[in-house]
Amino acid sequence: MIRLEALTKYYGEIRAVHSLTFSVARGEVFGLLGPNGAGKTTTIRMLTTLTKPTSGRAWVAGYDVVEEPLEVKRRIGIAPQHLNLDGELTARENLEFHGRLYHMPRSERRRRIEELLAFVGLEERADDLVEKFSGGMKRRLLIARALMHSPEVLFLDEPTVGLDPATRRKIWDLIRSLRGEGVTVLMTTHYIEEAEQLCDRVGIIDRGELIALDSPSQLKRRLGSFTVEVYHSGRVERRFFPTREEALEYGAEHARCDACDFSVRETNLEDVFIELTGRRIE
Ligand SMILES: Nc1ncnc2c1ncn2[C@@H]1O[C@H](COP(=O)(O)OP(=O)(O)O)[C@@H](O)[C@H]1O
C-alpha cells in the first residue's frame, strides 16, 4: 500500500531523510519511531505529496507521489503534527468544509459527519467552536477530518503529542478500531509505549536513517526479551537475555557486593533504540 525506495530529502545542507526503503502492507498499522528531528515529519510530507523528495521514489496506493500527486491525495487522509483546524468554525463545520473540498455529495457528507462525530466521541460538541476544545478533542477531530473522505491510507503524525495518558489511550482506541476496518495507517511517534502498543511493525528512525524494522516483539526478542540492570556504585550495567531465568542468574552473580543491586524487567523498544544508537529516544 505504501512503498519507499531510497527516499531522501535534503534541506540545503541538512540531510533530513536518508535513503529510506520499506513497504507497508494493506491494513497494517505501521509506526515510525524516533527522537525529535529524526525525519519523521519530512517522510510523511513526502509521502503525502506536500514536499518533493530530493531523490528516491515512493508510491502510495499504487501511485507515484511525485508523478501522480492528485491520485495519491484522493486516497489519503492526513492528521498533521501541528493542529490546523479552523478554530472559528464548529467541529461539524470543519468536517463539512473538508467534505466539500473533496467534492463529497451533500447527503454523503451529512452521513459521514454523523458517523465520524460518533466514532471520535464528539457528537455532543458538534456545534461548539473548535477554539474552545481541549487538546485531546482537537486531536480526535483532526482524525475524524482525515477520515472524512474514506481514505485508503491514513497518515498520523504524532497523533498524541502533548496529551495526558488517559486522553492518549482514547486516541489509541480510535487507531485500534481503524485497524479493524482495513484502513492502512502510517503513524509517527517518539513515544516508545505508543509504538509498542499500537503498531504491527515499527521502523526505528534516527538522523534520517532507518536503523531497524520489525514487529515490536521481534525487535525486542532479537536483543533479548529480558533486561537485567546491575547497579554498582551509582553505575548501571544493562544486559539482555532470552529468558527471565538467565537474566536473574546473571544479576545474582554480578551484584554480589554490599553496595550492589540488580533488577530484571521485560525489554522495551527504548532498550532497542539505546542499544542501536547509544542514546535515548525521549
Ligand atoms: N522546512 C525545513 N527546512 C529546513 N530544515 C528542516 C525543515 N523541516 C525539517 N527540517 C530539518 O530536518 C530534520 C528532520 O525534521 P523532521 O522531519 O521535522 O523530524 P521529526 O518529525 O522526526 O521530529 C531536522 O533536522 C529539521 O530541523
Ligand SMILES: [Mg+2]
Ligand atoms: Mg515531526
